[in-house]
Amino acid sequence: MTSVNLLLLAGTLVVMALALYALSLWRRVWAQQRDRQQAEQQRRERLAGDLQILAGSLLDGQLPLIEGAIRIKVLLDNYDSALSQDSRxxxxxxxxxxxxxxxxxxxxxxxxxxxxxxxxxxxxxxELQHKAAARTAARWLLDEGLKRTGS
Structure with missing residues (x-):
């Protein structure tokens, strides 16, 4: 073999090794992205479940109105800011x-x-001023709001 052929062979091996290394790095990136997406989905499902419990408890009278409204607002902000800002x-x-x-x-x-x-x-x-509106909002969250955001 000539030195040119040896250099081409060595260059090809280096390029192939680098390509395999790059592929392994990309696989790690894709696995991390998948893990992050799964963690985010689990977080959203947990928050949606908590919101359903709070809204239901508020409607059933098991949770004081003020406490329930505060907790729902904080969870909504963390769950979906667009939903939280909905006029309802x-x-x-x-x-x-x-x-x-x-x-x-x-x-x-x-x-x-x-x-x-x-x-x-x-x-x-x-509570006297806003009870009806809070109950209406909690009912809307259970019936429509949380379903629209993919809970």
Whole structure:
């Protein structure tokens, strides 16, 4: 064999080795993409299930309206921002914003009783004002909203 033939053979082997290496790297990329898509699908299914439970609990009266609206709004934001911004879901945003300044957990327990009662009075007023709209929104989510987004 001549040196030219040896160089061509060596070059061909290097190109083939690099091609095989590139193919193995692409397979890893495709596997990672598939794994990410599966993880995202599982996350969406979990969130959709949680939203169905919350909306159903709100409708059944097993969940206080204000708490349910806040939880639904937060999950909707994480599930599908377009669905969250749908006009039929705005009552959840309204209730979330109307109660955003209210302390939670240990801070709630640390409040004076009179302060707590003021917040509770505000909650009752909000509930009277928005209960029908929140129930309508929860029903729409169960019947149409979550089904449209592919849950």
């Amino acid at each position: 879901c705005q009552v959840f945003h309204l209730l979330f914003e109307a109660t955003a300044q209210v302390p939670t957990h240990a801070s709630w327990k640390a409040l004076e009783l009179t302060e707590r009662r003021q917040h509770e009075k505000h909650f009752n007023e909000l």
